[in-house]
Amino acid sequence: MVFTIIALIAIFAPWIAPQNPYDLAQLDIMDGRMEPGTVGGAGFTYWLGTDDQGRDMLSGIMYGLRISLTVGAGSALIACLVGASLGMMAAYAGGRTDGLIMRLVDLQLSFPAILAALMILAFLGKGILNVVIALVVVEWAYYARTVRGSALVERRREYIEAAQCLALPTRRIIFRHLLPNCLPPLIVVATMQIARAIALEATLSFLGLGVPITEPSLGLLIANGYEYMLSGKYWISFYPGIALLVTIVSINLVGDQLRDVLNPRLKK
Amino acid sequence: MNDTAPTLEVRELRTHFFTRAGVVKAVDDVSFTVRRGKVLGLVGESGSGKTVTGFSIIGLVDPPGRIAGGQILFQGKDLASLSEAEMRHLRGNRIAMIFQDPMMTLNPVLRIDTQMIETVQAHAKVSREEARQRARDALGQVGIPSPDERLKSYPHQFSGGMRQRVAIAIALLHKPDLIIADEPTTALDVTIQGQILAEAQKLCAETGTALIWITHDLSVVAGLADDIAVMYAGKVVESGPVSQVLDAPLHPYTVGLIGSVPSRNRRGEPLRQIPGMTPSLLNLPEGCAFRSRCPRAEPNCAVPPPMPEYRPGRFARCIHPHLEEAVAA
């Protein structure tokens, strides 16, 4: 429910935001660092205050949400595709392929995500695309492990054996029989991973290694406010943080509900 | 101590579990008496309320269960009226308990000496050395070789039989007046079972400890107990001296139990069984709980049966007891 509102805000940000924070014509530098609730020179109220450039924070957050969600969901989707394919391959091929892929997964999971992402960005440089690549590299292993786990269980079931006896093509067995049965856990993991990806992106951007200044996500907005916070101008960091928190919590809640709905054992 | 009072007298004990699904009357009207140096066999199928009776006596019924009625008189004192601190003083000291599964009763991460010394020091103000000495003596008493070395071991280094001996040694540390043994030999090999039974018997005779031996195995009780109380669905359905109950059972359930012991049947003859299953204790219907499985059941059985004393110390809760056989015996 909350998540739906957040998603709608992110999608329609350009139409509902009071101001386009990246259109310099709309900015008034005189309005810089105004407290929440002040009426600015542009003629409307800055409910959440303004930043150093005189940008309306509310609009900034709406636009930031857009970038955060895009990066988070995009990277989760790609990681899901990569991870699920590799996991399926490991489960179906078994033997050496399985061993190799799972060794890679173990290696990836034993290394903290934040460090791995930092290193990749250190070698690749900043930029939205690079952040997405880093997030994909960090996260694919979770999907691979999930899919392999449930695929291994499903593979032993009679209906797969039956399909194999009918000499159905491998591709058909995987996509028509194996994959649909691995989907429920995969969807739950994917939801949780979107939240993780958003948090990680925010952290990376906060450290100055994520998205570029021209496309600020919530994390970058928070980082912007850091220097002003020491002089008591809390709102520049505070409100984007709240937005980030609500986003992450609501996605996690959706994941929790999905887990309950998709788990057939809990339905009874 | 009052010598004339029995060690333990349980009167109309009721222990109920107040669960969300309803009240489970795990123990519902249980009475029996155990005297000094005597052994009471508490017999019944799983789920008949034997174990809960044991826990009720020692005061370890966990929520949502609680004692809902009756009296537990230990040397004349009602245990239900004692505070938790007074109860704790009795536990492990005057009343000890031995559990069913020896693999689970000893804490896996604590050494044997720790687990024994803490028991000694919980009830006696003695030095660690003195406590260790007592622990060693207790281990020797239950037949554990080289107790000094064994004290430094962890539970997983012992076999099941050895662990049960350790548990028994812990129960003996303070020479209790009453030991409640909850199926202590069920999980053990038959040979070890025999050894432990013999030791238990010797112990009671020597120290005057009263013993409640909870079991589902009639053959164990036959050789060990002085008295017997048969439980069914939370109630004692028959009680009396062991020879009388086993040779001339009054209650049809007891008759069925005895009939299903293999050694009592002739070879080649099919084992007699009690048809059906133990009823759910949740929302038990009024009247005799055994009537759905009883060959002698009739409409009258739906009325709660009384428990008259047929001979001194000989009770049965049935309106159609096997009196003819009893007379014949």
Place this chain on the structure above:
Amino acid sequence: MTVFLLRRLMQAAVVVLAMSLLVFIGVYAIGDPVEILISPEADQIERERAIAALGLDLPLWQQYLVFLGKALQGDLGRSFVFNEPALQLILQRMPATLELAFGATFAALLIGLPLGLYAGLRPDSSVSKGIMATSILGFSLPTFWVGLMLIMVFAVQLGWLPSTGRGETAELFGLRWSFLTWDGLAHMVMPAINLALFKISLVIRLTRAGVRETMLMDYVKFARAKGLSPARVTFVHVFKNILIPVVTVVGLEFGGTIAFSVVTESIFAWPGMGKLIIDSINVLDRPVIVAYLMIIVLMFITINLVVDLTYSLLDPRVRLESKA
């Protein structure tokens, strides 16, 4: 025990080797090694001399062996910025990071264990439910933002605690530590709590689950049947059993803590290796990055080994299995 240790060391060596290969590919294959290893200010002649000196004209597998050989001698290159050996630079900053990470681990246990114990012993009380709800928040909250808010409330608004830096230090074993002075300790409180946030939640949940599971065990009931005091039952019989999973997880998390100190150190300007690596990434001081990575990998392997050994000390059953 020796066999167990040897086998573990062998495994560790394999992982180090694998990671060095990954780092090597990261530095030499993805990026341009010339750009990474030679200062951008160098002119063409210096550049070519350096390429020859570094053996960059050799085939890749030979380069890897050279890299490995140097790494084994502790030579991981020189920092462009500080013009010091990268390894030395990182080792100088390591005590500050370790101090912070230990502080956070300590804080997590100090706060998490009692709360988890309480929530486990009284699962239905409203306080317990509050504790559990807060712990869920601890998993969801973006740590860096909480750090900012801590600074805002306790340093800016209330002025109770200093916002940044390490404060006064005192010397012990030839290294400077903050926790030995009051001022240093005051500086440490907020970063340590901030870094501990996730772990506190983790410890609470693990402890609670452990307590609830252990309380149902026969040996706990037997301990009560022995007439032990509730305190002894809880703190000896229950507590020692739940300590095993908690210590394992917290220990394994220690590597994650050091990794995440990158963020905390940046917020609180804590002069540890995390802040160094962020600064190095921002100025592209790549030898330092490589050195940091190798050291982190080594640290991780050491942590895993130490956790395994501690585990066997706490659980006598594991000790026996490893002997067999």
